[in-house]
Amino acid sequence: MNQTEILMMKKLSVSKKILVLALSAVCLLSSRAQTSAPDIVTVVKLTGIGWFSRMEQGVNQFMALPSANGRKTVQTGPTRADSAQQVAIVQAAIDQGAKAVTVVPLDPPALEATFKAAIAKGVKVVTHEAESQRYTHVNLEAFQNPEYGARLNERLAKCMGGEGKWTVFVGTISSQSHVQWADGGIDNARKHHPKMQLVDPKTESINDAQRAYIKAKEILRKYPDIKGFQGGSSADVLGIGRAIQEMGLQNQTCVFGTGMPSEAGALLLTGAIDGVALWDPKDAGLVMNRIAAMLIDGKPITDGVDLEVVGYRKVRVRKGPGVGVNVTGEAFVDIDKSNFKQFSF
DSSP: OOHHHHHHHHHHHHHHHHHHHHHHHHHHHHHHHTTSOOSEEEEOSOSSSHHHHHHHHHHHHHHTSGGGTTOOEEEEOOSSSOHHHHHHHHHHHHHTTOSEEEEOOSSHHHHHHHHHHHHHTTOEEEEESOTTOSSOSEEEESSOHHHHHHHHHHHHHHHHTTOEEEEEEESOTTOHHHHHHHHHHHHHHHHHOTTEEEOSOSEEOTTOHHHHHHHHHHHHHHOTTOOEEEEOSTTHHHHHHHHHHHTTOTTTOEEEEEOOHHHHHHHHHHTSSOEEEEOOHHHHHHHHHHHHHHHHTTOOOOTTOOOSSTTOSSOEEEEOSSSSEEEEOOOOEEEOTTTGGGOOO
């Protein structure tokens, strides 16, 4: 077999894998819809991790509220961080007659054509963590993303004494919010802490704590004097913290990033993680579904509207880059070992 034939075989193998993943995604949504055809389908980046399990609580909570008007909702998503699988799930929801889809995109550009077709069919589209999405009626952000990254970085800088080598992780380069957080942190350090030296920026964890662990160990070997890590994905601090703890570097390093209190708690207590921040994904799930219901009912999403959840009581509404608007709340939560036990998630 020559080189061209080998390349063609590899391409065919990849295509088959994508097809299998897409079919699996459709079957997953179909099985959930058999007993209860949903009006609103929430599609997350990845099922089976704490962040999106918490979001599902908000989706389910919304269904019980009077404002749901008896509508049925469901949350689903890919079983691994794969944009083709996520697109297939969104398309399946549309094909099965969902009145609205609320989506946390893995790769916003990959969903544009699907969303455009959905809007043309009258389906309401709500996104989260995707400010650049053009074909969405409403994109929801818990806060101004660069500000969130700067806020994390300021905590990191204080821990580092304002100097030394540091790095920043993202779930994926295509995750717009993660990149905005990273850039917000980088800008903050450059403007306010010139003695902080950035190395190997925007390492991708693929939203996988094991991969974050492996990458953190590589960076620690490459830069044995590194002092700071800033994480984007909720999986990042878990992998980084595990690497720090195994190497006994709790007192020499500072680790801050997005994280769940319940997942990060043990490492916060040992000092392997110094602090996490987040917005409650349960609240985001509830608010996304509330917005979807408002759109279905023809209610306007206007500047200052009260979405009836703490952090989203008086949201900022601005024109988005495409057909819809960006809605921004103020839902910051800063957590360290002194207060993480106050949170139940």
